Amino acid sequence: MTEQIPIFPLNTVLFPGMPLLLHIFEPRYRLMLDRCLEEGLPVGIFLIKDGREALGPVAEPHPVGTLAHIRAVHRQGDGRSHVELIGDSRIRLVSQQTHADGYTMGECERLSEDLSALPSEPERMLFESELRRLLDLDGTVPVDPLLLCHSALxxxxxxxxxxxxxxxxxxxxxxxxxxxxRLHQKLEYRMLAKKLSRRSDDSPELPGESLN
Structure with a gap:
């Protein structure tokens, strides 16, 4: 089953359950926003495959993106808007066409999440621990493995x-x-960089020694 929704090609990848703040200023996307609010439509967020994000022809998107719902709109006096979105589910772009107002309408199908296999609790705890160590996180993080994974991404x-x-x-x-x-790899690189930095700081400079 497919549904027709407005498409927003961006230089970002949105994951389900994650927030996104958009700055809308182009006339075509102002009209798109007005329509979404009037008709209660979600928006399809897709990474740009070819083209520019703004001020040019509508960019070509990758075929898989994320359906997003509008949570709040903050209008500016000059017509611009700051829009808060929340990712809902992954979607695949089946076909697309240019709307008369200049933005893209896409025929999209929702992609189900295969949750038949999930990480164990010890695996989840290790993942969370490494994420906190890498990013020096002090606050709460999601307990749900899906949201925890997407938060890390x-x-x-x-x-x-x-x-x-x-x-x-x-x-x-x-x-x-x-x-x-990827998380473990980045953490290992960080630990190695710290170790090399300490070695460099602890090494005495020999008289007449030169790096040239």
């Missing part, structure tokens, strides 16, 4: 193509395992 400094690859994974456990691998 939102916070980790990964290249957008890599985030897109992870978003496309249909089996959640694959998404979890790949995120855990």
């Amino acid at each position: 939102r916070l980790l400094d990964l290249p957008l193509p890599e985030k897109q690859t992870i978003l496309k994974m249909d089996h959640f456990i694959d998404r979890w395992n790949e995120t855990e691998r």
Whole structure:
């Protein structure tokens, strides 16, 4: 089953359950926002595959994105808006067409989450511990493995193509395992960098020694 929704190609990857703040200023997207509010429509957030995010032809999106619901709109005096969104579910773009107002309407199908396999509680706790150590987090983090994984993906400094690859994974456990691998890798790099820095600080400078 498909549904027709407005499409917003962006230089970002939104994961289900995660927030997103948009700054809408182009006339075509102002009209799109007005329509969404009037008709109660969600928005499809897709990473740009080719093209620019703003001030040009509508960009070509990747085929898998995230359905997002509008939580709040903060209007500015000059017509611009700050829009708070929350990701709902992964979606696949089946077809698209340009609306008369200049933005894209997409025929999209929702992708179900395969939760047949989930991380164990010790695995979840280790994941959370490594995330806190890497990012020096003090506050609360989600207990739910899906939201915990997607929170990590939102916070980790990964290249957008890599985030897109992870978003496309249909089996959640694959998404979890790949995120855990990246998290552990970054933590190891950080620990190695600290170790090398300490060695450098502890090494006495020899008389006449030069690095050249």
